[in-house]
Amino acid sequence: MIEYRNLRIALLGAGSVGSQVARLLLEHGDELAARVGAGLELVGVAVRDVDAPRDTSIPRELLTTDAPTLIRSADIVIELMGGIEPAREFILLAINSGADVVTGNKALLATHGPELFDAAEQVGAQLYYEAAAGGAIPIIRPLRDSLAGDRVKRVMGIVNGTTNFILDRMDVEGSTFDDALATATALGYAEADPTADVEGYDAAQKAAILASLAFHTAVPVEAVHREGMTTVTASQVESAEKAGYVVKLLAICERLVDPETGVEGVVARVHPALISRRHPLAAVHDAKNAVFVQAEAAGDLMFYGAGAGGLETASAVLGDLVSAARRHVAGGPGVGESTHANLPVLGIGSVTTRYQLTLIVTDKPGVLAQIASLFSEHGVSVEAVQQTVASADPARPADEPLTATLVIVTHEASEAALSATVAAVSADDSVVRIESVLRVEGDTP
């Protein structure tokens, strides 16, 4: 039997991820020790209430409510409490006590990342956060290390499992948003209050983390343009399918040059979008996550897996723990948050993309030509138009005109040009209403 020196591990939080991390640490201790070259001793688990009922195999004597004392005794602190405070305070305490930190706290990193990374850099401590974006999917390490010699152009991710589950049900089964949400709630994929997921707040936090890392630039969550997906309708999903697309809630981070000002910068945005059914992201079903990365040299890459789940996310936490522990044994460089590029963070107005507009128009000769001229007047070029004439409803009042549906897909256009076009179209007499406006991302089907 090999004797190792032990590293002292403190765990903050014993929720769904924390209790799995504790279990795996206790059960697989010998195997992890062989991989690290040192024992990993779980010296304590800080919780709010030692007596709270919990479904966990953590021995009661490891539980404590005195997080600061536990933190000061540890070589490596794993923070899985979530929320901003006291997580922020505890991580700073750990760093200043000489410990390295592993965290899965996306809300904290998306709002206070630079403060924490600066604090770590000042004392030479390391902050690992693979579990903060993409759950079990290794995405932080590939972006940071594997692509370190490349230049990332765009990151396009399905980073929220709840909303992907809902949109996948709507696509595969033709469900409405409400029915799909109810199923997600019943199956435990959605929380009682699903706001953070369906309004895109969770995805926006992950977008801030991914954009910061991919572009070596601090991107705060407030700078992420965010639109939720509660407005996506069954008919939008159905007509997308007919046109060869699928609707996904995407987190998109890209490096681009603002077409107006010529300034190069970074834009991060979260919104529902159409992507081609042949795009690798279209094959991401159920509550799975995937991050599609486009780099100058590497070309297109995709990282796919479980974006949430206690056991799955615990795998990412343990991977970070092993990295941190190996560094303790052998010394050397850790993660580090590089912001050497320090590009300006631009607004959604700098983005050019393609759009799909669905218009209900009166069915009379010349309408298509009239609408098309409105697009060209505003500098928006049309890629494809599909016109469907509604079958006459016998019950329709005699004075109500027959209508047609126009589905128009544009070439790349700026937000400003598109907005001006939408305003002009909506003011046109022959347009009954604008049914939907959706961005189209990725390649043409």
Add this chain to the structure above:
Amino acid sequence: MIEYRNLRIALLGAGSVGSQVARLLLEHGDELAARVGAGLELVGVAVRDVDAPRDTSIPRELLTTDAPTLIRSADIVIELMGGIEPAREFILLAINSGADVVTGNKALLATHGPELFDAAEQVGAQLYYEAAAGGAIPIIRPLRDSLAGDRVKRVMGIVNGTTNFILDRMDVEGSTFDDALATATALGYAEADPTADVEGYDAAQKAAILASLAFHTAVPVEAVHREGMTTVTASQVESAEKAGYVVKLLAICERLVDPETGVEGVVARVHPALISRRHPLAAVHDAKNAVFVQAEAAGDLMFYGAGAGGLETASAVLGDLVSAARRHVAGGPGVGESTHANLPVLGIGSVTTRYQLTLIVTDKPGVLAQIASLFSEHGVSVEAVQQTVASADPARPADEPLTATLVIVTHEASEAALSATVAAVSADDSVVRIESVLRVEGDTP
């Protein structure tokens, strides 16, 4: 302007990957220096013939035929010559001269990996090889670091772009193998002699590398069971499509318990197989590669991207170079090839999997029952049968019986049980011939 100390980089080989590595190093030097915290100075490029015509921007004064002198002067040596010798000799020289090594040489690693890793370990040097499997796809680092706290159960990869291109054309366009190969050759996806690709030798080398890493066990390429894909026919691909499958050449590495002996070990194998069209690997088109990983805690993960190409593979080499350089600047642990698990390497006979058999039988009552009983006699359980009766050919000789096609998918069975079943079926009077036997991998569609 920040002043860095320079690290001396030697490049061996100036082929399609090497010339791109040299170009990116020379063009992006400042950006890489900022990421590393040290300059990366390309001090020389060893080639066989300085005057050979090459399409590269490498300054002539960097070229040399004296590899040993160049190697002895370097902090980091990048080996992109390919082949066994003198690549092996040069890597050992680099290690023993105190340099770290980055290589993309899959043939060398699959045959002499343990020797090279041992040599590196003895002097504390590091060997990086992200480019050796999966081209641009970050797969080595995720397996080694991100999943270091998890247990890998199975790795299932499309790791050869040429054969995936051929099978994708056969699937999407209904091409024959020969036509698809001709297209692949014309487009530069296949070499003049495609043997290494279509017979699975290239995939077997990558399987050996992935299996060694995933299971912390030395798996030599000779232990990889290998079947090529030249025998896959257009009709197999078509009938797979009808049944909801697609044919892919898979490299499968798994940890399993031999059902006969109870011995736990590792099996690596390369062969054509059916997978469900809903499986993420089914969406890997053209010459793309992907590696699907199943881990105990993380669940299902997939890594997708370009498996070859000079520029794409150069991205992986540069990522390794930045890691090696950071270690030079800050010290600390590098790659390391862990074989602490040291599991026995088992043969293909230990594998149980599902099978699809296509049989041509005489069309008479009772044939299906007779065939089914042969399966059950040999302990092979049938999951599904589809019977198609051939329409009578008017030109058919009167003495030739009408035939039917039976497509049988089994539940999991051992190779031995399946072989015995095939022998019994082929000896049966009512069986005209066995059209095909293919393994079925992944989930049921």
